[in-house]
Amino acid sequence: SAVISQKPSRDICQRGTSLTIQCQVDSQVTMMFWYRQQPGQSLTLIATANQGSEATYESGFVIDKFPISRPNLTFSTLTVSNMSPEDSSIYLCSVGWGAGEQYFGPGTRLTVT
């Protein structure tokens, strides 16, 4: 397993601003992912964060809205850009080592007013 931390744990932001969320892992991992969990809903994959290259986005998510960085094997950031109230969600990073177990961070609770 892995110990995963996310910053900030929660934030309240104004419409039109951007927020960058950090994900830090205590050991090197092969794969890092970013998920969104809207209120009362299940988890939806936003993108796979690729180390040293551009992230791979799922249908419905674009780089301009959710730019992602992954400079090394233990760290990644997700930015939520030009926010609107519809972006109010929990944003979660997860890590894994292949086609198997994944472990999640505690999440970042975002409210956009």
Next chain:
Amino acid sequence: GQQLNQSPQSMFIQEGEDVSMNCTSSSIFNTWLWYKQEPGEGPVLLIALYKAGELTSNGRLTAQFGITRKDSFLNISASIPSDVGIYFCAGLGGTSYGKLTFGQGTILTVHP
């Protein structure tokens, strides 16, 4: 795309009762994972299943990987109040390396 149907959506049970929930899919999965999420937390991995027919236990929890590779179930025996939370199944398929597909979740409430 791949979808998982998880049922039931919610359960209200008395402490000490057994619980069963399941996930089904029209697609084959190579790995099934079961998570529990409590309020204000991220999902915590409970059990991972890697082979069709595999039956795995973790304390009072037992999960099985269906023979057809299109379903999985999770049983909780002798429930206790701290079992309260949302349980999610998740599948990893051969065509989507590393990408989890989640079920809709089962909300479990345990009355003391």
